[in-house]
Amino acid sequence: MVKKNRFREIHISGMKKNDLINKQDMFAPYEVPDGIVGEEDDSHHEIVSDSVFIDQFRNFNVTNDPITTLFEEGIGFPGYPYLAQLSLRGEYRMVVETRAEEATRQWITFKSLNKSINYSDKIDQINNEFKRLDIQGLMRRALCTEGYFGQSFLYIDLQTAQHDHEEKLSPLFLTSKKIKKGELKSIKLLDPTWVTPVNYDAIDPFSEDFYKPSVWWVLGQQIHASRLISMISQPVPDILKPAYNFGGVPLAFMCKPYVDNWLCTRQSVADLIKSFSTMVLKTDLSQLLSPGCEELSKRAELMAAYRDNRGLQIVDKDSEDLANISTPLSGLDKLQAQSQEHLASISGIPLVKLLGITPSGLNASSDGEIRCFYDKISALQQSVLRGPIDIILKIVQLHLFGLIDKNITFEFNSLWQLDEVQQSQVDVNTAKILSDYLGVGAIDTKQIKEIISHKNL
Numbered sequence: 001m002v003k004k005n006r007f008r009e010i011h012i013s014g015m016k017k018n019d020l021i022n023k024q025d026m027f028a029p030y031e032v033p034d035g036i037v038g039e040e041d042d043s044h045h046e047i048v049s050d051s052v053f054i055d056q057f058r059n060f061n062v063t064n065d066p067i068t069t070l071f072e073e074g075i076g077f078p079g080y081p082y083l084a085q086l087s088l089r090g091e092y093r094m095v096v097e098t099r100a101e102e103a104t105r106q107w108i109t110f111k112s113l114n115k116s117i118n119y120s121d122k123i124d125q126i127n128n129e130f131k132r133l134d135i136q137g138l139m140r141r142a143l144c145t146e147g148y149f150g151q152s153f154l155y156i157d158l159q160t161a162q163h164d165h166e167e168k169l170s171p172l173f174l175t176s177k178k179i180k181k182g183e184l185k186s187i188k189l190l191d192p193t194w195v196t197p198v199n200y201d202a203i204d205p206f207s208e209d210f211y212k213p214s215v216w217w218v219l220g221q222q223i224h225a226s227r228l229i230s231m232i233s234q235p236v237p238d239i240l241k242p243a244y245n246f247g248g249v250p251l252a253f254m255c256k257p258y259v260d261n262w263l264c265t266r267q268s269v270a271d272l273i274k275s276f277s278t279m280v281l282k283t284d285l286s287q288l289l290s291p292g293c294e295e296l297s298k299r300a301e302l303m304a305a306y307r308d309n310r311g312l313q314i315v316d317k318d319s320e321d322l323a324n325i326s327t328p329l330s331g332l333d334k335l336q337a338q339s340q341e342h343l344a345s346i347s348g349i350p351l352v353k354l355l356g357i358t359p360s361g362l363n364a365s366s367d368g369e370i371r372c373f374y375d376k377i378s379a380l381q382q383s384v385l386r387g388p389i390d391i392i393l394k395i396v397q398l399h400l401f402g403l404i405d406k407n408i409t410f411e412f413n414s415l416w417q418l419d420e421v422q423q424s425q426v427d428v429n430t431a432k433i434l435s436d437y438l439g440v441g442a443i444d445t446k447q448i449k450e451i452i453s454h455k456n457l
Contacts, residue, residue: 029242030077032196037217074256077244080149080193083253087148091259092252095347096147098354099251102377103385104140106413114407122401122408129396133187139385141189146231146384151247153190154229154388155218156395158183165221172226174394176402184399187392190228194219197246211238213246229388233380251347258342265339269332276329279307282321348376374415381412 086092110126112119130136138154145152160183161167172178197213204210216223232248281303315322344354350369351357389410397404434451437443443451 030196030245032217032245033193036194036196036219037198038220038222074253077150078253080245083149083250084193086252086256089259091262091343092148092255094354095255095343095349096144096252098349099147099347099377099380100140100143102353102373102415103143103380104136106415106417107136108389108410108412110408110410112407113409117407119405119408122405125400126393126396126408129400130392133184133392133396135187135389135392138187138189139389142231142388143233143384145189145191146233146248147251149192149247150234150244150250150253151192151230151232153192153195153216154231154392155188155190155223156184156227156229157186157188159185161227168227169215169222169224171224174391174398174404176398179395179398181399181402184395190218192245192247195228195245198222200246211241211246229391231384231388233384255343255346258346262339262343265336269336272327272332273329276327278325279303280323280325281315282323283316284319349373371416377415378412385412 087096110123112123142152142154156172158172158179162185196217198215198217200211200213201207201209202211212225214225216225216228218228234248234251234254236244236248281299283299340355341351341357344351347354350366350373352366353370353373393408393410394404397408434443434448438445438448
């Protein structure tokens with residue numbers, strides 16, 4: 001095929017519900033609803049790179065219905081309307097919000113790399129500005145949005161770009177010439193439903209914008225990519241990025257097979273408990289099956305009306321017999337519990353955190369699982385949150401001081417917190433060690449004050 005253009009233009013068409021069952025549209029480039037992009041430019045044409053996987057998928061066979069199978073297994077992009085519906089169910093919300101809350105619960109601490117200069121005043125101003133912008137809550141909500149939709153966007157709202165479309169389309173360089181003091185108004189969270197790329201390079205894998213949009217449509221406005229901070233925790237290969245609107249795999253959709261199994265098991269157990277017992281009337285059907293079967297119908301209605309622990313069934317002594325067939329209910333609790341516990345497998349969240357299920361048995365403890373979970377959250381903080389927070393920190397410094405001081409940085413606070421008794425023991429041991437160091441002249445009182453202030457003793 002001939003490659004007609006370096007860039008691919010995203011065109012408009014409404015997302016249809018029936019698209020999910022169309023084999024050729026399963027991994028087709030994402031089509032946004034009306035009103036997201038502006039006027040179309042006929043100078044750009046479809047590029048062949050985006051259709052490669054579609055042709056291969058036509059011969060891809062999983063059972064007799066590949067589309068249904070893949071969708072039920074959480075593979076493929078179902079569209080933002082469907083993902084928004086998943087966010088209404090408690091099972092998905094519990095997984096996504098637990099991860100977001102844990103990742104931002106203890107937040108961060110600003111510090112200086114240069115110990116010879118006192119940065120306490122600047123750090124206090126940065127802390128106050130982060131509180132004004134509510135960056136902690138913003139990051140939590142951004143992680144929730146990313147968990148539901150596969151990506152989230154943070155828009156840097158500057159005073160000079162509020163009503164200037166040309167300014168929004170220009171790159172945002174992190175310099176004092178571009179971001180002046182007092183310039184930052186707010187940072188806003190954008191739902192990815194309203195965002196889609198304008199163009200991207202799909203030919204040259206060595207270019208900087210290869211499958212990386214440089215400009216985005218945001219409800220008819222073109223915004224340069226440098227003004228939007230994108231957060232993606234589960235990226236997809238380049239060939240699938242157009243199908244996912246250049247986002248990642250939503251955590252909620254990854255949990256879909258496990259949630260479906262849990263809902264099915266839960267309802268099946270409830271239905272079984274409701275009708276585990278069946279009454280059987282053994283009678284002479286040759287007499288009841290007369291023309292019209294009126295007697296049989298009346299007999300069945302009588303049994304149904306009095307089917308109760310306090311009811312009374314009257315049968316003929318010689319020609320009828322009443323029997324009860326019951327389904328054994330032993331083991332249902334274990335089957336239901338296992339199905340529920342599978343919800344924690346894909347998210348890596350311990351049962352005690354996700355479901356409040358504590359381990360049973362002598363000396364049983366979930367401390368090990370929680371520590372492993374905190375390690376996973378720490379890795380998430382470094383891979384997903386550190387980049388956006390670092391950009392915001394630089395913008396805040398330009399907004400407050402007119403320059404970026406590379407000596408000011410931050411670290412994520414430990415998620416593992418000691419109780420009062422454990423913390424008091426640590427404080428006593430630390431005080432004793434500091435006293436010994438002071439006695440031998442290893443440190444002075446000024447250094448001790450800095451250590452105490454840093455550890456909040």
